[in-house]
Amino acid sequence: MLNKQFFNAALAVMLVSLPALAHTQVVKPDVVTPVEMSNRDINRVTCVDGAINDAFFSQEKGIVVENNGNNSFIKFLIQDDGLHQEYVSARSEFYLVCAGEIYTLMVSPKDIPGQTIRLSTGAKNRIKDNQELLSPLPDEERAVYLTMAALEDDIPDSFSVSTNTNSEWVSRMTAGKPNTQLALRRTIRVDGLGLSLKEFLVRTSTTTTFSETDFLSSAIGESIFAVTMDPLSLEPGQVGRLFVVSKEGF
Numbered sequence: 001m002l003n004k005q006f007f008n009a010a011l012a013v014m015l016v017s018l019p020a021l022a023h024t025q026v027v028k029p030d031v032v033t034p035v036e037m038s039n040r041d042i043n044r045v046t047c048v049d050g051a052i053n054d055a056f057f058s059q060e061k062g063i064v065v066e067n068n069g070n071n072s073f074i075k076f077l078i079q080d081d082g083l084h085q086e087y088v089s090a091r092s093e094f095y096l097v098c099a100g101e102i103y104t105l106m107v108s109p110k111d112i113p114g115q116t117i118r119l120s121t122g123a124k125n126r127i128k129d130n131q132e133l134l135s136p137l138p139d140e141e142r143a144v145y146l147t148m149a150a151l152e153d154d155i156p157d158s159f160s161v162s163t164n165t166n167s168e169w170v171s172r173m174t175a176g177k178p179n180t181q182l183a184l185r186r187t188i189r190v191d192g193l194g195l196s197l198k199e200f201l202v203r204t205s206t207t208t209t210f211s212e213t214d215f216l217s218s219a220i221g222e223s224i225f226a227v228t229m230d231p232l233s234l235e236p237g238q239v240g241r242l243f244v245v246s247k248e249g250f
Contacts, residue, residue, distance in 0.1 A: 025115065025116070025117050025118070026117075026118045026120050027103050027105060027117055027118065027119050027120065028103075028120060029098075029101035029102060029103050029119070030101070030102065030104075031104070032104045032106055033103070033104065033105055033106065034106045034108065035105050035106070035107055035108070035115070035117055036107070036108050036109075036110045036112060036115065037074060037076070037107050037108070037109055037110070037112075037114075037115050037117075038076075038109070038110065038111075038112050038113055038114045038115060039076045039087045039088045039089065039109030039110060039111060040076070040078065040087055040111065041075075041113055041114035042073055042074070042075050042114050043073070043074045043075070043114050043115045043116075043117070044071060044072075044073055044074075044114065044115075044116045044117070045071065045072040045073075045074060045096060045105075045116075045117040045118075045119065046070055046071050046072075046116065046117070046118055046119065047070040047071075047072075047096075047098035047099055047119045048070075048098075048118055048119060048120050048157045049098070049099040049120075049125060049129070049157070050070060050098065050099030050100070051069055051070050051098075051099065052067045052068075052069070052070060052071065052072045052096060052097070052098055053097040053098065053099075053100065054067075054096070054097040055067060055072055055094065055095070055096050055097070056094070056095040056096075057092060057093070057094045057095070058092055058093075061088065061090060061092050062076060062077040062079070062088050063075070063076055063077065063088070063092065064077060065094075070098075072096060074094075074107075076088040076109050087109070087111070088109045089109055090109070091106060091107065091108050091109075092106075092107050092109075093105070093106055093107070094107055096119065098119040101119075103119050105117070120157070125158075126158040126159075126160070126191050126192070127191050127192030128192075129156070129157075129158035130156075130158050130159070130190050130191055130192045130193055131192050131193065133156065133158070134190065134193055134195075135193070139225070139247065140226075142190075142193065142195060143195070143225055143226035143245045143247075144226075146159075146188065146190060146195060146197050146245055147197065147226065147228050147243045147245060149188075150186075150188055150197055150199050150243055151228075151230065151241070151243065155188060158190075158191075159188050159189065159190055160188070160189040160190075160191060161186060161187075161188050162186060162187045162188075162189075163185070163186045164184045164185060164186055164187070167183040167184045167185060167201075168183060169181040169182070169183045169203070170182055170183065172219070173215075173217060173219045173220055174214050174215060174217065174220075175217070176214055177204070177208060177210065177214055179204050179205045179206045179208065180202065180203070180204045180208065180210075181202070181203050181204070182200045182201070182202055182220070182242065183200060183201045184198060184199075184200055185199045185200060185201050185241075186198075186199050187199075194247055194248030194249065195225075195245065195246070195247055195248075196245070196246050197243055197244065197245050197246075198220070198221055198243075198244045198246070199241060199242070199243055199244075200220070200241070200242040200244070201239050201240070201241060201242075202229065202234065202239065202240040202241070202242050203234065203237075203238070203239050203240070204234050204236065205236055206236060207233075207234070207235050207236065208233070208234050209232060209233045210229055210232050210233070210234070210240075211232070212227040212228065212229060213227075215227050215229070215242060215244060220244055221244045221246050222246060223246045223247055223248065223249070223250045224244055224245070224246055224250075225245050225246055225247040225250045226243075226244075226245040227242070227243070227244055227245070228242075228243045229241070229242045229243070230243075
């Protein structure tokens, strides 16, 4: 059987490098959430808004859990009698206390790579965090903050991100630039402040210089408050990024 000393050594390596795991799942508090975890690799559970306060599970099912700050590392032990290895397959319940909230995970061990599980607070806490972050700023600075967060891919956990996996290139969204096509990449919402950002990819079939006013169109967004494009000039085959911030009531 894999001993705890080996698990701790592997955990120490993870704490130094924290390599990207194969898949990320998001869990909300106060609901029973079915999730899959690897029955051979180390799985990581991270508390978005604070520390992992405690973890409850059935140790007799061959499970080792180590908590470290806002992370909990879960390993299903492998039975090895020298002739063959037996991997855990029985479903288990985990109760994790994250930032004072209780999360219930119904875990199915599978022959898959190690998983990352994010324990995320509900909308109420997201609104509170967003208001604390942006309420002191005037509207213009809020728009700049949101745009820079998207541009640098450094988006606060309290923002809601919706990725458009089936985006298509669409023409006729910029009347003054007939050779231009846009594809919606993702939408970012700031709950509680009435702000949202749409990020588009932009391409053109001819060398084109743009102005932000080229994108002030209802086909692109309603209640547009701010527009930023990077870069403003595109060559054929080059793809730019367009950030359109909308504000409720604007």
